[in-house]
Amino acid sequence: MTILDLKRQFSRFLTSEPDRLHFAAHSHSCWPDASQAGQQQAWEDAAKLIDGKWGHVLGAVLPGAQGHVARQLNLPDPESVVFAPNTHELVTRLLSCFPAGQPIRLLTSDSEFHSFARQVARMEEDGLVQATRIPVAPFDTFAARFAAAAKAGGFDLIFVSQVFFNSGFAVEDFSGIAAAAGEAMLAVDGYHAFMARPVDWSRLASRAFYIAGGYKYAMAGEGAAFMHCPPGWGERPRNTGWYAAFGALSAAQDSRTAYAETGWRFMGSTFDPSGLYRFNAVQDWLERDGVTVAMIHAHVRALQDRFTAALPVGPLTAAQLVVPQDQPRGNFLTFELENAAVVQQRLAARKVVTDYRGTRLRIGFGLYHTAADVDALLERIQDL
Structure with missing residues (x-):
């Protein structure tokens, strides 16, 4: 090699x-020089456009970032990608997709990152989640054991990492887990895989959420977490910001809160766009140099x-x-x-x-x- x-x-x-x-390139990668140009462009656009910058951010910068994610994951539709300042925001919106008044029946592993594991543990204290955790070790049998647990059924949400943060072990094939998931929502934490290992999500694009971001191996720093949102899953998250109405029908059919049908249904509200500028600048550099x-x-x-x-x-x-x-x-x-x-x-x-x-x-x-x-x-x- x-x-x-x-x-x-x-x-x-x-x-x-x-x-x-x-x-510590698994935690905070050094940023390439190209990212500085992106950061500077964010400031210059703000100075030039002031309030008008949001038309540019939402109309060009964010779609550009969606396109880069779609290219790296081989997604069929860039509009399935939604951004947030961090993955915790995205996780809490996922958890808000389920009916109130009954605990979320969750299947997960014993090695998920804190943004998910801590939130779930706290919700368990209040009876809002019933979690089943499958040990990741031994590694060579994990995928089969996890799929068997999923196939047993009775879950609302299945959440698991692609590369586990506390070991580095990677799940290479999710087809068995996806096939066993049944009617449960399936979400994969890909933060330690995105831009570290080649990922082709095309076969799972209609079935599974994929969560990652720019902080680690994408070398773009904070503020550019993202989630691929399969169509038809999690259509009305309870945790919602006003941006989630962008692209929604102008008049809802039944007076309920309207949502966009794309990944925008998981949008929040006003955010610092500089992370997206850096993300785009780094991705443009890699693509330009053929890396x-x-x-x-x-x-x-x-x-x-x-x-x-x-x-x-x-x-x-x-x-x-x-x-x-x-x-x-x-x-x-x-x-x-x-x-x-x-x-x-x-x-x-x-x-x-x-x-x-x-x-x-x-x-x-x-x-x-x-x-x-x-x-x-x-x-x-x-x-x-």
């Missing part, structure tokens, strides 16, 4: 602290292979990898360490940025890393 060298495209972030090795997600993932896997080939190094061994090397995974490696917090802190003292979750140390590899960066990382870990 080929290791790319695109460090020059990230000069502003990488030269701000030249001795720093940023290996595909397949190339990004191959680049990262080559870096990961270079890293793991050197194990054991310092406190890290291959036996500590949470996801074995023969299992599908995302663009970060996770190590099970009793002293993960201590190792992370010692690496930080050596200007190596990683992170940890409990007893798991995460090391993320990105488009701005080279083979030399991996070798430098290995040297600093060896010094621990």
